[in-house]
Amino acid sequence: MFVSLEQVFTSENILYLGKGALMSLGIAILSLFIGLILGVLGASAKRSKHLIFRAIGNFYVEVIRGTPMLLQILILFSVVPSIYTAITGEVLRINVYLIGIIAMSINSGAYSTELIRSGINGVDKGQWEACETLGLSSWQTMRFVVLPQAFKLIVPPIISEFVTLIKDSSLISTIGAVELLKASQIVGNTYYDYMSAYALAAIFYLIMTISISYIGKKVEKRLAVSD
Template identity: 35%
Template structure:
């Protein structure tokens, strides 16, 4: 046990800067991807609840297509495939940073799930709300923006936070394209110290602290929403 504590102290003393930097990169990627995923999910969620069959088909193709591709494959396609195709075409020697590729891959992946969250949230609002707004002369877009979406988003907040948690954990997959997140930092530290037990224990605790904090936040928000609905 003393040897484990000594190893823990040495790793934290030598690599705390790397771990904190990796934590910052992980949170940055997660936040950026969730912002873009929110916009993507809202757009395709609205397509999926549209009365137009063509728009429904477009939304369904996106959601089913992206959800059917593993995130690792999507990351490889964006990071290696797209730049390779552009460079091979002779247009330019195009390169993409791991942050940009990771953000795109994670945004597309999370956006597909966010689209389903938006679809379910919008459909959970009583249809009478839309009918009442339309009967007052409001166009469909204004009725959706001013009446339906505000009510739907209140019920979707816990699910959005849960998606944030999922996206945070999914960032570990992006170590395959060299993005400097926590898991890649753990791999480097474990290789340098030859102490995988303590290193991966530290990484696991870092993930646990963040994810448990977000889970608590989701429960607090859900309770407040339920209290507001009860009133």
């Protein structure tokens, strides 16, 4: 069990896991951000007048939400290089962090699509009508009136999506990215004491997730001011 607690909990190892934690955090932030952009596009597609866009939006959401993220990461990890080789004839030197961010962004985008769509639907219909009578186009209505209000509604679920992404970033350890979980495995390997190393990783995950939830609550309160 904790055979070598004092050996594992050295400042050197803590620093090493800390770096891993920063990597996890960075990947989660980038994926959340890119996912939100994909979410706005996805939500627009699902709300589109054109059947083809709606179909694309639905397909995206259903496929991504209906399959495990681990599988998506593995597919991207193995399929992208083969496609590259098939087209160019060269071997692609793959950056596992980049693949990880792309896979997680696409995954998060599907969830954000649903969040943003429900946020947009949550804005009172009267807001659309008011904009219509003032002559605003539907794009202007979206940009200035509906999206700002929708985002306020979806801050809480976005925060929880962020927390999920931090935890799920551990999945990219399977393709060799050294983030928090992988870092703790490496430390565990060194000392043959996985329990202590994993416990340290858990502490880092909790520090991140609990502080984000806390900041999230503060932001929610600030946003509630104009209500």
